Amino acid sequence: MKTKLFGSVLAAALFAGVLSGCASNQSAGANASAAQSAGEPSAAAQVKTVNVALESGSKPLSFENDKGEKVGYEVDVLKAVDELIPDYNFNVELVESDATQIGLETGKYVLIGGGLYKTPEREQKYLIPNAINGVSLINIYVNEDDNSIKSLDDLVGKKLVPSTPNGGIFNLLTAYNKEHPDKQITITTGEGISVADRFKSVSDKQYDALVLPNNLGFTEIKKELGLKVKAVNPPVKINGTYFALAKDQTDLSAKVEQALKTLRENGTLSKLSETWYGEDTIKYFTE
Amino acid sequence: MGIDFSYVLKVIDRISGAIPYTLLIIVISGSFGILLAAGIAAIRIRKWKVLSPLADVYVSFFRSTPPLIHIFLVYYGLPLLLREFGIDADDWSKTIYVSLALILFNGAYMSEYLRPAYLAVDRGQHDAADSIGMTGFTKLRRIILPQMLPIAWPNLENAFVELVKDTSVLFVIGLTDIMGMAKKIISNDYGVKKLEVYLAAAAIYWCITFAVSKLCQLLEKKIMIGNPTEKRVG
Numbered sequence: 001m002k003t004k005l006f007g008s009v010l011a012a013a014l015f016a017g018v019l020s021g022c023a024s025n026q027s028a029g030a031n032a033s034a035a036q037s038a039g040e041p042s043a044a045a046q047v048k049t050v051n052v053a054l055e056s057g058s059k060p061l062s063f064e065n066d067k068g069e070k071v072g073y074e075v076d077v078l079k080a081v082d083e084l085i086p087d088y089n090f091n092v093e094l095v096e097s098d099a100t101q102i103g104l105e106t107g108k109y110v111l112i113g114g115g116l117y118k119t120p121e122r123e124q125k126y127l128i129p130n131a132i133n134g135v136s137l138i139n140i141y142v143n144e145d146d147n148s149i150k151s152l153d154d155l156v157g158k159k160l161v162p163s164t165p166n167g168g169i170f171n172l173l174t175a176y177n178k179e180h181p182d183k184q185i186t187i188t189t190g191e192g193i194s195v196a197d198r199f200k201s202v203s204d205k206q207y208d209a210l211v212l213p214n215n216l217g218f219t220e221i222k223k224e225l226g227l228k229v230k231a232v233n234p235p236v237k238i239n240g241t242y243f244a245l246a247k248d249q250t251d252l253s254a255k256v257e258q259a260l261k262t263l264r265e266n267g268t269l270s271k272l273s274e275t276w277y278g279e280d281t282i283k284y285f286t287e
Numbered sequence: 288m289g290i291d292f293s294y295v296l297k298v299i300d301r302i303s304g305a306i307p308y309t310l311l312i313i314v315i316s317g318s319f320g321i322l323l324a325a326g327i328a329a330i331r332i333r334k335w336k337v338l339s340p341l342a343d344v345y346v347s348f349f350r351s352t353p354p355l356i357h358i359f360l361v362y363y364g365l366p367l368l369l370r371e372f373g374i375d376a377d378d379w380s381k382t383i384y385v386s387l388a389l390i391l392f393n394g395a396y397m398s399e400y401l402r403p404a405y406l407a408v409d410r411g412q413h414d415a416a417d418s419i420g421m422t423g424f425t426k427l428r429r430i431i432l433p434q435m436l437p438i439a440w441p442n443l444e445n446a447f448v449e450l451v452k453d454t455s456v457l458f459v460i461g462l463t464d465i466m467g468m469a470k471k472i473i474s475n476d477y478g479v480k481k482l483e484v485y486l487a488a489a490a491i492y493w494c495i496t497f498a499v500s501k502l503c504q505l506l507e508k509k510i511m512i513g514n515p516t517e518k519r520v521g
Binding site for chain 2 (some may be wrong): 051056057058059065066068093094096098099102103106107108194195196197217220221224225
């Protein structure tokens, strides 16, 4: 299913790319006229409604609750950003992760989220505001009785919950093994194991440890299933997450950057992090 | 690991909430799809200049690519195309886009069931109708359709059944059809009871498909007057 989806998306992106090639001239023209009219006071007062997309079914980042309301950490951050930018009005959509990127490239959305890291490829393709919208921690999760594991070094010779092939965690572990030829972590792979089942297998002592990002709902799963699992402190890795904007959205990008900086300074991001993740993850990020 | 059947029942109840919307999409794209198919089949049978090669390309493309791509193309690609003509389609409802995508897909598919069925009606039948002075439409209604529909019908029935299952890709653009609802339930409890939710979704698809094929068989009886068919399993 995954490869099929990927293939379809690729084909769709190609086609959309051809189409957007035709459309780019016109949107450039529209920008120029927008820039011209920006000098007039009447145009500046106009509120512009733009479509933005977050990932669907990505609890607790962004998802629909049982009442059909769009909720989640990034949804709340976007709302707060929207309030700080009076001349734009965000219309939030929740779609699959592949769809957010196609939508951004074809101009359907001006901004997307989804716990995105800053990568060279993304920086080349999109505008990434130089301010984090959140922090994703990569944690080692172990059974509450286990005090022997403190860092990746201690995972050598331990039984690790299988990770998704070529996923971020798999790459992180493989990179560690490359750097430490004398100390090899045993990596196994498996696909389609639910997040809840992975935590459960550590709680049941079927496996010794699990390496996983913190934004997949650990606090709630632990509470709901009564699991005996804890996160090892400090985290293995600390990543800032960012919004990505379409290349032609320089004005909005600058405003989003300013708004995110304000929200970080006034503690809003920390507060939202506590609401959705049970702890302030922003404080780990020092840049 | 056992399966919690009481949870399956509970989830069936919740997913059922998405049935009316899914049925709406099926009815819209099924009915407009067959109209489009009839038009396309007519163009290709008559071999009209310019239109006929275009129809060939259209049928070939939509029959050779999965519905998931159609939805992406129509939802993300069509607004770009329309913008060229000065039409702002960004605010159109997603329902319009997915219906359009499924209509285009089914139009291509069903036209390839109608066309051979039409061609299967013997040339002599046309000549006979012409010889007693029947006009085009009367000929079609009285002579051709009663003979081509029994040939096309089993295939069309299959197409309708397929359509039910094709709606399962709507969730990619964030619509809450049956699959979308199932995915939502799974992600909201972190996949604790994934298997149960998929079982519930499967049960619902089965029921809808069963109903659709029963309906088709009822219609079939009307169409097949004087053409008794074999009993089939729905």
